[in-house]
Amino acid sequence: MAEGGIGPTGSGSEINLIHSGPSLSQASQQAVFVQNTGAGELLVMDQNENLSLEICSIMTKLGYGEVIRRRRVEKYKEFNRLITKGNDHFFLKTAGSKAEGLTCFLENDFDFLLVMKGAICVESGINIHTIPENIERFRMRTCVYPGYCTLIQEGTRVRNNCSEIIDPARCHNGFGYILLSSCLWVDNIKRGPLNWGITGKQHERARPSIPATFREIAHTDFVVGLSCQCPSILHKWAARPREWPHSNIVQKVVSLGAYVTPVGFKKSEYNHMEWRICFNTGEAELVNSLNDTQAKVYVILKLILKEIIKPNNKEITSYVLKNIILWQAEKNPQTKFHARSLFHWLNDGLKELKTAIENRKLDYYMMPERNLMEDCGLTDALQRTSWIADITEMMEEGPRVVLRLEKIRKAIVASPETMLWFSKNKVELEMLVLELFNRVMRCYNKFRNEGTQCYYGNWMMDWDVIMAIQRRIDELNRMVKQRMQLENSSSTQDIFVRILH
Structure with a gap:
């Protein structure tokens, strides 16, 4: 493509780039550069819809179409089954963009959740005696901060394949209870147990995850967590009135349950003991149920985050964008999400991101009482002001914003x-x-x-x-x-x- 890729190489101004061998139609090329000169709102709207259609087509050619998404998801699910079948210690769950089928093989990091096979945690009200005796059992005690909990051991210790991980993380709280420390859990994993068939160069821990690199090209993040039974949270989510997702998807998400991962709320005095409740597999099902246009809006927002906003310390992450897209899908009729409306929903997504940064407030899709922006470290007022200005400028640019994104710009230039x-x-x-x-x-x-x-x-x-x-x-x-x-x-x-x- 262009600029050192496959295809013709362009140089000079954006207009020269666009006319050096375009994939877009002539009318759509002009629409990218249309200025608000009073020609009429209907004309601009029509041009934006036509350009939306063609950008959707280009996104499919770049590997973000619905068919390739589904095929990737099935391949990674099969990989999960094969790895899990061959391991006595954990279930493997591919997470993030790979589980959603939204990135090519080496495009982003591989995110893996390793779920211990010999332990489980449950919320208050669940009969602990319904769980097999060879499984370690922990009771969840919710924290002041929604979405986080501490884990209290229930019953006597169980000796199983998990013991080498669990034992060093047990802590007596001085009141007769044994708690599981999230901090000690990750430290212990970092010292060795991830060598159960997992090779590669490990790096310093990044909160709950252990990053690793394979052959200098594949970057991975491993998080080792526990299965979690919290039906009250899932049933509350499922009971919300909505058009999307479909009822069968809602029931599937509920059946997939939850997990706890070893990371506490940053501002908490006891974050070294706290665990975060998450819904990785359920959220992957929700993203997989998005239609083609919704998925492409999500991808473009992620490209904007990576190439334009560029947060240095993960103050804003693709997880924030995912929640914006999920709320967008639930709150609006599905008939409005089609190829001609891509730029409309992209603008709407940017507006929601701007509001989240301004107010430092974004409800977690699965648990609205948890504010995703409260624990993100977005405290620099100058940085916030800069990002708000950047997003405002992008919204005013309209369809031209895609020219800032290298991958899409190269595809436009290529024959x-x-x-x-x-x-x-x-x-x-x-x-x-x-x-x-x-x-x-x-x-x-x-x-x-x-x-x-x-x-x-x-x-x-x-x-x-x-x-x-x-x-x-x-x-x-x-x-x-x-x-x-x-x-x-x-x-x-x-x-x-x-x-x-």
Whole structure:
């Protein structure tokens, strides 16, 4: 594309870029640069709707369309099942943008939630004796700050696979109770237990997560938490009047339950003992139930956050944007979310983000009593003022804001034929890589669960498929490299890495 990617390279002003080999129609190109000269609100609205249609099309070619989203989600769900099947200690839950199918393989970090198999926590009112005796049981005690709790041990200690994690995190509170410390939990994990089949270079802890890097290209965040039974919270969420999500999705989210992760409220005196209640798998289902336009608005907002707002210390995160999108979906008729309305909803999302920053207030979608902006560290008044001014400027720009986003700008500049060719090969390469990972895990599980004799009996068939996938991956890499050389596009970065970003 353009600017060192696949396709023609442009330079100079934005107008020169747009006319150097556009993918957009001539009318839509002009709409990007239309100024409010009194030509009429209806004309501008029509131009914005046409541009919305074409930006939606470009977003699909960039790998954010509905079909590829669904395929990614299924591949990661299969990966979760295979990893979980081969591990005695935890269930693996892919989280974040990967679980939502909204990023290419190497585009963002991999977020993984590891849920301990031998322990559970429950809210007040649940009969603890309904839980098997070989499971460690903890009672949730809610904190002053909504969405957080402490965990009190119920019953006698249980010796199981979780003991090496749980034992060092137990603390006596001086009143006869044993509490589970979130701080000691993460420190203990950092010292070693994540080596249960997880390799890679580990980094310093980042609150609840243990970051790691694999082969210098894949960045991961591991969080080890516990399953949580809190039906009162989920039923309260489910009882809200709404058009979206559909009732079957609501029931599925309720059935998926919740988790607690080892992080306390920053301002709390006892944050080292506190745990945060979260709904990772349920939220992934909600995002997966968004329609094509809603998902693309979410992606563009995330690109704006990353490339324009650029928070240095995660004062604003993509999680804030996700909640804005979920509230947007629940509060508005679904018939209003269509390809022609993309820029309308993008502007609405920016307005909600601006309000959240101004007021330092955004209700958590699953628990509205929790304010997501209260614990985000957004205390610098000058920084807040700067971001508010930036967002106001973007809202006034209208559709032109997409030209600030490198990936979309490159796609606009690229020739349509080149863009389609690259998109096709990128999608195929990503699906092959995900399938390769799952095939290798299936082979590993066969060896682990069925024994050496059975494993080698099926080895040649599995190996042939794996090698066929690898050969096709190598072939695609060569094809893209040759195309780049023909179009005089130079780069020192690995072709595989560049394609899958």
